[in-house]
Amino acid sequence: MTVGVIGLGRMGSAVARRLAEKGFELVLWTRDREKLGKVAKELGAEAASSPREVAEKADYIHIVVSDDHALYGVTIGPEGVLSAQEPTTIINQVTCTIKASTSIAGVASSKGFGYVEAPIIGGPRTVERGEAIIPCSSDDEEACGAESLLALGSVVYLGRPPKALAAKLGFNHVFLGIVSALADAFALVEAYGIEWENYVNLVLSKTWLSGIVARYGDRLRLGGKTSFAAKLAAKDARYVAEALAELGLDASLAAAITNHYAAMIREGYGDADYPSVAGFFAMLGRKLREGKAKN
Numbered sequence: 001m002t003v004g005v006i007g008l009g010r011m012g013s014a015v016a017r018r019l020a021e022k023g024f025e026l027v028l029w030t031r032d033r034e035k036l037g038k039v040a041k042e043l044g045a046e047a048a049s050s051p052r053e054v055a056e057k058a059d060y061i062h063i064v065v066s067d068d069h070a071l072y073g074v075t076i077g078p079e080g081v082l083s084a085q086e087p088t089t090i091i092n093q094v095t096c097t098i099k100a101s102t103s104i105a106g107v108a109s110s111k112g113f114g115y116v117e118a119p120i121i122g123g124p125r126t127v128e129r130g131e132a133i134i135p136c137s138s139d140d141e142e143a144c145g146a147e148s149l150l151a152l153g154s155v156v157y158l159g160r161p162p163k164a165l166a167a168k169l170g171f172n173h174v175f176l177g178i179v180s181a182l183a184d185a186f187a188l189v190e191a192y193g194i195e196w197e198n199y200v201n202l203v204l205s206k207t208w209l210s211g212i213v214a215r216y217g218d219r220l221r222l223g224g225k226t227s228f229a230a231k232l233a234a235k236d237a238r239y240v241a242e243a244l245a246e247l248g249l250d251a252s253l254a255a256a257i258t259n260h261y262a263a264m265i266r267e268g269y270g271d272a273d274y275p276s277v278a279g280f281f282a283m284l285g286r287k288l289r290e291g292k293a294k295n
């Protein structure tokens with residue numbers, strides 16, 4: 001079976017690596033030609049010249065680009081997957097809006113393509129180990145049993161789209177919010193002269209929050225390796241706010257969480273790992289104290 005992967009960022013590369021390891025024949029495309037050549041060579045895969053060429057060669061196409069804009073481009077764009085003559089099956093793994101998924105599902109169906117919504121819960125390393133949790137939605141339940149999808153982790157069928165996306169956005173809301181709350185706490189204690197690392201060691205780690213701070217560990221600090229970028233965290237929180245607002249539900253918490261990560265983008269930390277929003281806010285709290293001390 002030939003499997004396509006579109007988008008070779010942190011997550012797309014991990015998906016491609018896992019599928020190559022499991023023996024799938026791969027055809028790859030990403031916007032950055034240099035990266036495409038490098039990953040294709042490393043994995044012994046074919047490099048396609050467009051998303052359409054991927055669709056012409058693959059039975060299943062995993063799409064792992066960043067956001068709605070990129071997703072629209074690689075699907076309904078002029079060289080997109082849905083411009084291929086022969087229908088195939090799209091596995092949408094982008095954390096996108098419910099609106100984008102629903103409209104692409106509609107175009108796919110009108111052209112006879114299969115459509116699977118299969119967002120990923122877990123980071124790139126989890127995917128490489130085949131241990132991701134994948135909420136899955138499709139009009140055809142069997143499509144969620146695609147071998148290349150099962151190779152990435154545990155697939156949970158939730159019914160027709162956009163149920164899987166609603167589940168994924170809900171999950172992200174919780175963990176992005178937890179780190180946002182830690183960010184506020186760190187800013188507060190730093191502003192009053194307690195170093196956040198001491199606060200973690202002396203207080204939080206002695207409470208029921210110990211599991212959470214231990215889980216994030218050094219990822220709460222600015223300057224580490226990025227696994228999931230703050231700019232994508234801002235995007236996901238914004239998508240949650242949009243989804244809630246479209247239903248007429250209260251989106252104020254999601255909007256506040258969006259603002260936390262957006263502040264990182266504004267200050268040039270958009271590519272930093274998302275949990276370092278806590279270290280970033282600690283820095284703001286510290287600056288506040290230092291500023292007051294000077295005055």
Ligand SMILES: NC(=O)c1ccc[n+]([C@@H]2O[C@H](COP(=O)([O-])OP(=O)(O)OC[C@H]3O[C@@H](n4cnc5c(N)ncnc54)[C@H](OP(=O)(O)O)[C@@H]3O)[C@@H](O)[C@H]2O)c1
Pocket residue numbers: 006007008009010011012013030031032033035064065066067069070071073074093094095096120121122123124227228229232236
């Ligand atoms: N990283 C994680 O831990 C994680 C976990 C769960 C879900 N996700 C989701 O997985 C998706 C990918 O995340 P990631 O971490 O791999 O992001 P990333 O490292 O920033 O990679 C983004 C990918 O999107 C492509 N892209 C961006 N703009 C594009 C455009 N206009 N047209 C075509 N391609 C475009 C990039 O292509 P080039 O690099 O070739 O330019 C790259 O392949 C996102 O929806 C994210 O929310 C990520």
